[in-house]
Structures are given as structure tokens and as C-alpha cells.
Amino acid sequence: MLKFTAEHEWLKLEGDVAIVGITQHAADQLGDLVFVELPEVGATFDKNGEAATVESVKAASDVYCPLAGEIVEINDAITADPALVNSDPQGKGWFFKLKLANVADADELLDEAAYKELIG
């Protein structure tokens, strides 16, 4: 099940674990990324905690944790090659896997249609 946030993150839910990344729209708006900093495996975040940082030549931006949970895996490929986030943001450019504190929290997120309407 694919969910989205108004903060331009996507979540692919598999049981109680969500793969998290930023949307194509966000990647396009940020421009070519040159640096990505990911959280450590085992770190826990509240909803909207600052989980990762992405930087273009121009600016640094936070990526928030879309729901409360624990980081169980991170995608080292994007720290080695931040351009992966631009070329395949909703595939190889994923950020981290999050074990949700409460799976039902995902119900309040946007579905794809609602997100597309949001970004126009």
C-alpha cells in the first residue's frame, strides 16, 4: 500500500514496516542533490521528527519522519550517490525503512490521488 504526506514523502507499507522516500515532485523541486544524511539504524522518531537531511548546491532541507517509529534499515546507496534520489526517487532512491509504532497511524496519510491533487 502506497501512502503520501503533504510534506512530499512517500511510504510503501509492508506489514508494520514502511519504506520511506521523497516524491518525484519533491526531487524535481529540490534539484540535483549533492549530499544526503540518513539517520542511524535503531534511532526512533516521533511523527515529523527530523530524520534526514538532503542538500542541493543551493540549500539544505530536512526530511521529516512521516510517522512515529524506529529506523530498521537505511539506504546507504543514496549517501554514496545522492543523484539516485533525483533519478529514481520512488525506487532505488528510497531513504529508510521505518518500523511503525502504531500501524493504524498510516490510515491518516494521503493516498496517491489525494497527493496528486495536493501538488496540482
Added chain:
Amino acid sequence: MKRCVRAPDTEPVRPRAVHDLEVFLTDTGQLLTTPLHSLHLSLGARMVPFAGYDMPVQYAAGVLKEHLHTRTRAGLFDVSHMGQVIVKADSGAYADAAAALEKLVPVDILGLKEGRQRYGFFTDENGGILDDLMITNRGDHLLVVVNAACKAADLAHMQAHLAGCSVTLLDDRALIALQGPAAETVLATLAPEVAAMKFMDVRDVALAGAACIVSRSGYSGEDGYEVSVPAAKAEKLARALLAHEACEAIGLGARDSLRLEAGLCLYGNDIDTTTSPIEASLDWAIQKARKAGGEREGGFPGADRILGQLANGTERRRVGLKPEGKAPVRAHAKLFADADGAKEIGEVTSGTFGPSVEGPVAMGYVPTAFASAGTQVFAEVRGKYLPVTVAALPFITPTYKR
């Protein structure tokens, strides 16, 4: 406005990421536009407010590719927001205009040859920098180019202090910079004579039917030109240059990363009224004639402090900073002597990822004891203290045609 490189709470991934460039943002009233505004829109530029103007921060290619294009081919920049000012003595003599302006800048302007330009800065009574500028000897007058954000203040400053001179803003001209290794080839297709110009030469040149003033200079570390063109003919000229396969439009975002790799100061970030030219490591811009023992020693605002610092040194210096890791260290990051953040020693004034350096680059102020190349200091980034090495500027090798 808030000088902030972190995302605001409401917008974690910032669709319109801002940058220190917007420090001069005027958030009230109408934005001004340059004569190339409609060209920017037609090219799909992302526009931002800068120094009161609606300016292109990037085009479709994006900052990274625009930067690299300028270093390998040729980039066209709209810098029409900058102030082009004529200073002419009532006597009509260049020497009188030059002598008047020398009272405001620690630069040898009397010794500047016709058709040559020089970098300089207006200083204040405390030896701080009011603005930096380019000054050209145009035969019977001076052409001065100042920063957009300081334009009104600079005009008032010159009008108040340049006795016996008229000071006129050329608000009917655009300014186009053409930068990069192919700049000569691109501009020479319209006027072959520009190929013979040397760095800091200034000539009258007809380009695409317009009477232009062309200087071989710029703000990227690359060979290139800046072209002053009548506003009504600016878009036609820009389109003629962009028609060359090597030439692309480049926004303010890449202009900033290019100048930072080249070690060039941005007024308002790296220099301002709290920094003296000597603290800012701009000693090279003060010629012998204006220094102690020179023919026209001192005689500019703050001369005592500035000449004193030249003789005795300063407590701090602007230096290049090369972060050892991959994380960019941006403006306003605090600098420390130690990895624990116990002893704060200074602040980063500009910092980004340098696309040509392929890593982070920055500049900032440190105490003189820390200013030697190779000294390790630490920058605070998101609560961590990252190792940074003091580095010689520039970060790239300039390709000026001297």
C-alpha cells in the same frame, strides 16, 4: 527576513528552497524587473526576489548543471540589477573625477589607464566596507558598477562626497555577463575584436546593432565578459548570444557557487561594514600609491585603521575553508578550535557544495593564528563538529586572459 538554510517547520522538503542569496530580499512593495525579465520567463526560469528585483535563480537545467556548463562552455547571466554609474568631473577632466573618487576608495584611480578597470570598495570612517565595485577609466569619465542592494546608498554617498562631479545612474542599460572558456568564441561571432581584449580591458563595441561597453571580467573565476547594453536592445543581444550552441542562460544560484569556488566575496555575506578590507584579505586591491609611503597615501575613509592593519596585521582574516567530509558547511555555521565545540573562533560567511571541486567549499573569518593554510578547525553543522581545513583561495584555477 530569517537567514535560514534549514527547512521551515511547515515545509520539510522545500519546493522553493531559498538560500542566502535572498538575504537582500525586500519583502514589501513591488519587485523591479530587468530588461531581460520576459526572456527569463520564456526560458522557464524559476524566479526569486533578489535585492528588490524578480530574478532567475535557475533555469530548467538546474544549479549544478548550469555551474558545470559555465566552467566547460559559456554561461549568460543577467546582472542588470547592478548599478551602472557615470562619474564625470564638471571640468571634463578624467583626473578630476579620479581624484574625487579616490577620496572614497583606497584604490589607485588616477593611475588607471584609459580603457582599463579595477576592483575596489567604498570604505567607511571605521574602515569597514560599504560596498565593493568595479571602476573603469572611460577617457573623460569613470564608469562605476556597484551591487544592486547598495545601489541607492552608493549613489547618495557619491552625490554627497564627489565635489565638482556629476553622478548619473545609467538606468536605461542592461548588464549581461558572458562567462566560461567558450565566452570569447561566442562573443567574437558578433564582434571579432573582443578576442584581442585582455583581462580588465574595457572597450566600446557594437554588438547585434547595439552600442555596448564590453569589459573582459566577471564573477565566476572563468575568462569572460560583462556587456553593458541599452535596455531596448538587451533581449535581442541576449538571444543572439544564446543562439550559439555553446551558450546557455545561467541563474543566480550557479552564479553564487561559481564565485565561491573562485574565492570572490559576496557583499552582505563575506564583507560588510563590520569587516575591513584587510580582515577580508583584500589587501591586493589597495595599490602602492594609496599605502603608507605611496604618492597619495591614505586620504580615504577609515585610512588610519586600514593602513594600521596593513602595517601591524589584524586579529582575524577571511580564509578559504575546505570541509574534510562531504557535508556542505553553509553561511553562519560557527567555527571552533576544537572538536568538542568548547572554543568558538569564528563563523562561516559563505558555504556550499562546489560542483567543479566536487565537494563542499566555504569561506569565513578566523583569528590570524588559525589563518594559515592547512590549519584544522571545526564547523558546527546540525549539532556535530565537522573537521574543516583552512585552504588557499581560490578553490579552482582561474582562467583569466591576462
